Amino acid sequence: MSAYKNDTKKSFRLAFLGTGTCSSTKRNPSSFAISDGNIITAVDFGGGAYHQLSRLDNELFDPGKLKNIFITHFHNDHISGLPDLIWGKMYSPIDSGNKELIVYGPPGLQKFWNERLMPFIGKEPSFKVTLRELSNEYFAISDDISVKCSPVFHSENSVAYSFEINGKIISITGDTGLNDNLISIINMSDIAITEWSFTDNNNETAKHMNNNSILKLLDSVRSDCDLYFTHIYPENGMDFMEQIKKIKKFIANNSNKCFFPEDLLVIDIK
Ligand SMILES: [Zn+2]
Numbered sequence: 001m002s003a004y005k006n007d008t009k010k011s012f013r014l015a016f017l018g019t020g021t022c023s024s025t026k027r028n029p030s031s032f033a034i035s036d037g038n039i040i041t042a043v044d045f046g047g048g049a050y051h052q053l054s055r056l057d058n059e060l061f062d063p064g065k066l067k068n069i070f071i072t073h074f075h076n077d078h079i080s081g082l083p084d085l086i087w088g089k090m091y092s093p094i095d096s097g098n099k100e101l102i103v104y105g106p107p108g109l110q111k112f113w114n115e116r117l118m119p120f121i122g123k124e125p126s127f128k129v130t131l132r133e134l135s136n137e138y139f140a141i142s143d144d145i146s147v148k149c150s151p152v153f154h155s156e157n158s159v160a161y162s163f164e165i166n167g168k169i170i171s172i173t174g175d176t177g178l179n180d181n182l183i184s185i186i187n188m189s190d191i192a193i194t195e196w197s198f199t200d201n202n203n204e205t206a207k208h209m210n211n212n213s214i215l216k217l218l219d220s221v222r223s224d225c226d227l228y229f230t231h232i233y234p235e236n237g238m239d240f241m242e243q244i245k246k247i248k249k250f251i252a253n254n255s256n257k258c259f260f261p262e263d264l265l266v267i268d269i270k
């Protein structure tokens with residue numbers, strides 16, 4: 001990606017709306033939001049994401065500012081907040097938003113929208129929605145944000161998004177197993193939000209990360225990228241903080257570049 005030149009840098013913040021999955025009932029399913037104070041761009045929209053924006057109690061993340069939603073893939077834990085958003089915006093007396101919503105996603109977005117989401121909601125949105133299917137491409141969504149969409153290995157057509165903001169690359173991979181694409185995405189990033197679904201090796205699948213694949217990943221990626229791990233499934237008999245303590249010990253040598261955000265954490269993109 002070419003470095004984006006901007007003389008007057010705005011300040012951007014990234015909020016972790018949902019750091020879990022549908023199974024991790026103490027954490028909301030996947031969703032992240034980036035705000036410059038005027039426009040919110042979300043990546044994935046798991047259950048409760050619309051309400052999590054309000055819970056931030058932060059004017060940068062006023063739900064009426066939500067304009068762009070990037071969907072990594074169509075599994076329920078990444079899209080289940082969309083019906084609340086659409087219904088909520090249609091009937092809100094205070095969401096002055098009701099402006100155009102632009103939803104980006106991999107091939108299959110239009111089919112998902114027409115055949116799964118709209119029948120579930122039961123009526124068409126009263127506001128304009130633009131759907132844009134993406135494959136492997138790089139484009140600007142505003143004067144300050146460019147985005148690259150790259151394939152990852154998970155479900156059919158799963159993608160990761162890398163946002164170029166203020167000369168920094170922030171990548172959000174969605175669900176993925178370990179493969180060269182994931183390593184390349186992280187190696188071009190300053191901040192990467194990725195998954196660590198299984199915090200043991202009992203679940204061997206090429207479509208998610210487990211302890212083995214995390215160790216291999218850490219051996220293969222640049223050491224100056226801040227890695228935020230989310231989408232952690234619960235382990236039997238262990239509360240979440242115990243689970244985090246256990247995996248921090250497991251990656252002891254790399255723990256200074258690995259972070260385990262909680263829901264509603266907000267970080268600066270500097
Ligand atoms: Zn998935």
Ligand SMILES: [Zn+2]
Nearest residue numbers: 021075077175
């Ligand atoms: Zn998932």
